Amino acid sequence: MEFYQRDRTLQPAGYTPIYKTSVARSPRQSLLSLQGSLSEVTGPVFGQNELGPLDNDLIRNYAKDCDPIGERIIVHGRVLDENNRPVPNTLVEFWQANAGGRYRHKKDTYLAPIDPNFGGCGRALTDENGYYFFRTIKPGPYPWRNYVNSWRPAHIHFSVFGSGFAQRLITQMYFEGDPLIKECPIVHVIPDEDAINRLIAPIDLNGSVPLDTIAYKFDIVLRGRRSTLFENRLEGN
Amino acid sequence: MVQNLDYLKETASQTAGPYVHIGLIPKQAGFDIFENNFTNILADENTRGERIIIEGRVIDGTGTPLRDALLEIWQANADGRYNHELDRQKSGKVDDDFRGWGRTGTDFDTAVYRFETIKPGVVSGRNNRDMAPHINFWIVARGINIGLNTRMYFADEADKNANDPVLNLIEQHERRKTLIASRDDSGPVPVYRFDIVLQGENETVFFDI
Numbered sequence: 001m002e003f004y005q006r007d008r009t010l011q012p013a014g015y016t017p018i019y020k021t022s023v024a025r026s027p028r029q030s031l032l033s034l035q036g037s038l039s040e041v042t043g044p045v046f047g048q049n050e051l052g053p054l055d056n057d058l059i060r061n062y063a064k065d066c067d068p069i070g071e072r073i074i075v076h077g078r079v080l081d082e083n084n085r086p087v088p089n090t091l092v093e094f095w096q097a098n099a100g101g102r103y104r105h106k107k108d109t110y111l112a113p114i115d116p117n118f119g120g121c122g123r124a125l126t127d128e129n130g131y132y133f134f135r136t137i138k139p140g141p142y143p144w145r146n147y148v149n150s151w152r153p154a155h156i157h158f159s160v161f162g163s164g165f166a167q168r169l170i171t172q173m174y175f176e177g178d179p180l181i182k183e184c185p186i187v188h189v190i191p192d193e194d195a196i197n198r199l200i201a202p203i204d205l206n207g208s209v210p211l212d213t214i215a216y217k218f219d220i221v222l223r224g225r226r227s228t229l230f231e232n233r234l235e236g237n
Numbered sequence: 238m239v240q241n242l243d244y245l246k247e248t249a250s251q252t253a254g255p256y257v258h259i260g261l262i263p264k265q266a267g268f269d270i271f272e273n274n275f276t277n278i279l280a281d282e283n284t285r286g287e288r289i290i291i292e293g294r295v296i297d298g299t300g301t302p303l304r305d306a307l308l309e310i311w312q313a314n315a316d317g318r319y320n321h322e323l324d325r326q327k328s329g330k331v332d333d334d335f336r337g338w339g340r341t342g343t344d345f346d347t348a349v350y351r352f353e354t355i356k357p358g359v360v361s362g363r364n365n366r367d368m369a370p371h372i373n374f375w376i377v378a379r380g381i382n383i384g385l386n387t388r389m390y391f392a393d394e395a396d397k398n399a400n401d402p403v404l405n406l407i408e409q410h411e412r413r414k415t416l417i418a419s420r421d422d423s424g425p426v427p428v429y430r431f432d433i434v435l436q437g438e439n440e441t442v443f444f445d446i
Contacts, residue, residue, distance in 0.1 A: 001323055006247065006445065007246065007247060008445075010246055010247060010249055011247070011249055011250055011382075011383050012249065012250060012251075012382035012383055013382065014381070014382060014383070014385075016382060019252075019380070019382070021379055021380030022252075022380045022381070022382055023298075023380075024297040024298040024299050024301075024380070024435075024436065025297050025298070025303070025378065025379075025380035025381055025435050025436070026298075026380075026381070026382075026435065026436060027385070027435060027436055027440055027441075027443050028298075028436050028437065028440060029412075029440055029442070029443075031443050031444060031445035032406060032407065032442055032443070032444050032445065033444075033445045034403065034406070034444040034445065034446050035363060036446065037360070037362045037363055037368065037403075038313075038319055038323070038324055038326070038360055038361070038362070039311070039313070039319075039360060039368070039371070039373050039388070040373070040446045041323055042311075042319040042321035042323050042324055043311060043321065043338075044311065044320075044321075044336055044337065044338035045320070045321065045336070050273050051273070052271060052272045052273065055271065061270060062268075062270055080245060081245070082244045082245050082246070082247060083244065083245075084243065084244070084245050093260050093261060094260060095256065095257075095259040095260025095261075103256045103259060103266075104259060104266065104267070104268055105255075105256045105258065105259050105266040105267065106266060106267035106345075107255060107256070107305070107345070108255075108256060119259075119263070119268060119270045120259055121259050121260045121263055121270060123260075123271075157251075157253065157254060157256075157257070157260055159253075159260060159261060163323075164323075165311045165373055165375065165446075166386075166446045168309070168375055168384060169247075169248060169250060169384070170250060170251065170252075170253045170257075170377055170384060171248050171249060171250055171251045172251040172252075172254075186251060186252060187251075189251075189382050190249045190251075192249075194246075195246065195249040196249070198246070198248060198249065199248070199249060199251070220248045221245045221246060221247050221248045222247065222248070223247055224244065224245075
């Protein structure tokens with residue numbers, strides 16, 4: 001049950017000079033191709049009992065006296081694999097800036113204010129259909145030091161596990177219509193235009209709660225497992 | 238024309254960024270939000286196996302250690318079994334007190350990361366070849382576009398390391414050393430030191446898994 005080879009033409013290279021920090025942090029030697037063993041096809045399993053009831057509600061999970069400032073949104077979608085099958089019971093974690101573009105992080109010094117009622121992180125387990133959802137406020141764009149005048153488009157960071165350690169993935173979700181997407185060096189380390197577009201979540205009016213919260217839909221695809229009859233043997237008996 | 242292959246495409250990776258701690262280890266970001274936090278301690282008092290500490294740094298191409306890296310490890314238990322349904326090895330048994338996974342960040346001041354775990358056993362590899370005890374590492378950070386995968390092996394397992402099918406794939410023998418952690422027995426719990434070099438001299442071997 002090993003995984004399909006990762007399609008590196010759809011993934012960013014390590015060394016991408018338009019994103020300056022990658023220059024000193026990227027390997028110069030080639031990655032050594034390794035066929036999957038048990039160490040790669042297995043991975044950690046998480047249970048619902050490890051999560052709290054508000055872990056997927058960023059509007060409420062850090063609120064002190066009232067709801068946080070910002071546009072109320074739902075983000076929902078499915079975690080699938082390359083075989084178009086749902087990835088059930090997998091841990092999805094997300095984090096983001098507040099509506100002003102400021103992170104609750106001791107190293108973020110941007111002058112936009114911290115929102116006392118917003119933490120900016122949450123997590124959920126997918127259900128048996130691979131479905132996840134959470135509620136939050138829409139994050140704001142913010143400046144960062146790449147070029148002198150670089151701005152990140154609004155985004156939410158996602159971390160996903162899958163069922164094997166080789167599926168481990170971190171990515172970022174962007175919002176339909178954001179004019180900063182086309183300017184962003186971090187977005188454009190991805191060498192494939194369609195792969196970039198797959199990171200942009202459309203508004204989903206059908207998923208919205210009328211007069212309350214607007215929805216964005218974001219599906220995530222993890223690597224698929226091989227299932228041919230002529231299985232390579234990963235282990236002895 | 239031919240039929241369409243209807244596979245989906247894997248979602249593209251993006252950097253974890255400088256604020257990865259918020260989402261994955263919020264206490265290091267400076268606040269407390271979850272009742273249950275994932276940590277760098279993999280073993281509890283009931284876990285079987287030899288207690289060990291793993292410490293090290295993640296070093297960039299200028300020789301500077303990263304203070305904002307996040308590392309996760311995944312390993313078998315003391316019997317060499319993974320706590321996962323796809324591990325159907327006949328030998329050994331699953332340890333209900335050991336998931337085999339942990340995460341931590343490098344320290345903002347010292348740049349050192351640390352895990353408290355147990356030493357894994359031998360795992361059967363492809364084609365019935367035993368793999369020496371090892372721990373899988375996954376490293377993300379600002380400036381790393383897609384998570385880096387590597388393995389840590391144990392210096393005190395020289396014979397098993399010499400026969401390990403993965404170490405033997407590394408053509409340049411000198412580079413095999415980049416995956417082998419040294420052992421320090423001077424304290425109450427053995428400490429394995431494992432520095433990960435992202436680039437340049439002594440660059441760690443990373444795998445496309």
